[in-house]
Amino acid sequence: MLKTLTHALLQAAREAGAEDAEALAINASATGIDVRAGRLEHAERADGIEIGLRVMIGGRQASVSGADHSEDTIRTMARRAVAMARAAPVDDSIGLADPDQLAQDRDSTMLELFDPAPEPGPAALEEMALQSEAAALAVPGVRTVESAGASYSKRETWLAISNGFEGGHQRSQYGVSCTAISGEGLKMERDHAGEGRIWAEDMPGADEIGRLAGERAVARSGARKPPTGAYPILYDERISSGLIGHLLGAVNGSAIVRGSSWLRDAMDMQVLPDGITLRENPHLPRMSSSRIFDAEGLPTAPRDIVSDGILKGWSLDLSTARKLGLQSTASAVRGLGGPPAPGVSNVIMTEGELTPQQLIAEMGRGLIVTSLLGSSINPTTGDYSRGAAGFWVENGEISYPINECTIAGNLREMLMRLTPANDARDWRSIRVPSLLVEGMTVAGA
Numbered sequence: 001m002l003k004t005l006t007h008a009l010l011q012a013a014r015e016a017g018a019e020d021a022e023a024l025a026i027n028a029s030a031t032g033i034d035v036r037a038g039r040l041e042h043a044e045r046a047d048g049i050e051i052g053l054r055v056m057i058g059g060r061q062a063s064v065s066g067a068d069h070s071e072d073t074i075r076t077m078a079r080r081a082v083a084m085a086r087a088a089p090v091d092d093s094i095g096l097a098d099p100d101q102l103a104q105d106r107d108s109t110m111l112e113l114f115d116p117a118p119e120p121g122p123a124a125l126e127e128m129a130l131q132s133e134a135a136a137l138a139v140p141g142v143r144t145v146e147s148a149g150a151s152y153s154k155r156e157t158w159l160a161i162s163n164g165f166e167g168g169h170q171r172s173q174y175g176v177s178c179t180a181i182s183g184e185g186l187k188m189e190r191d192h193a194g195e196g197r198i199w200a201e202d203m204p205g206a207d208e209i210g211r212l213a214g215e216r217a218v219a220r221s222g223a224r225k226p227p228t229g230a231y232p233i234l235y236d237e238r239i240s241s242g243l244i245g246h247l248l249g250a251v252n253g254s255a256i257v258r259g260s261s262w263l264r265d266a267m268d269m270q271v272l273p274d275g276i277t278l279r280e281n282p283h284l285p286r287m288s289s290s291r292i293f294d295a296e297g298l299p300t301a302p303r304d305i306v307s308d309g310i311l312k313g314w315s316l317d318l319s320t321a322r323k324l325g326l327q328s329t330a331s332a333v334r335g336l337g338g339p340p341a342p343g344v345s346n347v348i349m350t351e352g353e354l355t356p357q358q359l360i361a362e363m364g365r366g367l368i369v370t371s372l373l374g375s376s377i378n379p380t381t382g383d384y385s386r387g388a389a390g391f392w393v394e395n396g397e398i399s400y401p402i403n404e405c406t407i408a409g410n411l412r413e414m415l416m417r418l419t420p421a422n423d424a425r426d427w428r429s430i431r432v433p434s435l436l437v438e439g440m441t442v443a444g445a
Contacts, residue, residue, distance in 0.1 A: 002027055002168065005069055006160035009053045012078035018055035020096050023160045024336055025051045030153035033125040035133055043122060052336030055081040059090040065336035093322040096163045103299035106167035108292045112285045114170035115199040125150040128176055132210035136180040139214030141221060146179040146190065148210060165297030173288060174203050178210045180217040189223055191216035197427065198286050223401035226392050226444035232366035233407060233440045234359060237423050239372055241430040244349060246411050251305060253320030253342040255379065262382030262412060271311045272415055275350065278306040282345040289345040289429040296340050298330040315342040348431045352420040356434040359421050361396035367442055368393060382411035405444040
């Protein structure tokens with residue numbers, strides 16, 4: 001049915017006057033269950049088919065989307081999209097891929113993006129959520145569980161383009177999460193654990209997730225402000241990917257084209273310490289970001305974004321590549337209601353040789369950050385400031401939990417002063433270990 005819908009969208013676009021067009025159809029369903037105090041708190045189910053259309057006329061483009069896919073609606077969408085495109089500004093970089101650029105292999109089976117096991121019903125999801133909650137409550141020191149939930153979703157996508165490309169895939173996703181609270185009154189502390197996988201057999205146990213949430217909440221009991229000063233900071237692996245995410249955002253072609261990236265002049269320059277590589281691999285099996293082709297029909301391939309510390313490439317779709325006089329890196333991603341834009345799939349960072357515990361011992365006195373909140377980051381200069389919570393380290397050992405502090409630095413300098421640990425986890429789309437960053441500013445007591 002999705003294939004038929006995309007063909008109908010392309011036909012309607014041609015009849016309305018479009019020179020080129022892309023049509024996307026998505027059939028998705030999702031079930032989510034939340035429990036509290038041993039009882040069902042909230043249940044929701046959503047499913048439906050949505051369609052999107054992008055049309056191009058003489059260097060102009062427009063996108064429309066909708067949930068109604070009747071013949072009359074499809075024709076109306078196409079007419080509106082064409083009218084909008086004719087009123088849009090001209091952009092010479094807009095256009096489809098040449099047919100010889102398109103992916104020939106369009107079979108995503110090898111990526112194992114869909115678990116064929118029977119879909120878990122609401123009762124099974126509720127049982128997982130209850131197991132997670134019970135395991136958290138069983139941890140000594142846990143006062144209550146704010147929320148525990150389990151979810152399942154599946155999604156089928158089909159993309160058709162007027163240059164001859166069409167292809168699609170199915171994806172499934174399981175998830176379990178839990179948020180626990182320790183302490184009393186004004187001294188309550190909250191922490192969280194959650195995991196998601198494409199295949200049910202790859203999921204950790206719901207009780208394991210709940211227990212981890214409880215242990216994390218209890219470990220934060222008695223948190224206070226750290227001292228103010230310049231100290232080394234260890235980004236725990238559960239939040240360290242965010243630090244590398246700032247680098248990935250800065251090498252995104254959209255930011256480079258706008259001139260609003262703190263790495264806009266850094267191509268072929270050192271941006272990470274020697275020996276550290278950031279490798280994108282879109283072909284990892286059972287990873288939610290994996291893809292055999294991008295949103296413009298180009299074949300994806302592994303590539304080094306940073307090699308041995310040296311920046312080697314931007315992340316580009318066709319439009320940003322044309323603006324920069326380069327070739328697309330097959331990085332296009334898109335939703336239903338807009339044109340493609342550059343993105344990344346699975347990114348793997350080189351790990352170090354030391355465990356986080358060994359890095360903590362070496363840092364002597366400093367801060368372990370386990371959660372971040374708020375954000376003040378200048379995308380042009382890389383100036384960085386965030387609220388943080390975690391643990392204070394004295395004499396190479398964890399001394400007490402901390403909260404209500406701010407950490408600050410400059411991303412360009414921070415990334416050149418980092419040391420990776422060896423604890424990256426396999427199931428992260430941005431697979432980054434704990435990172436020790438020297439010489440950051442901590443504003444606390």
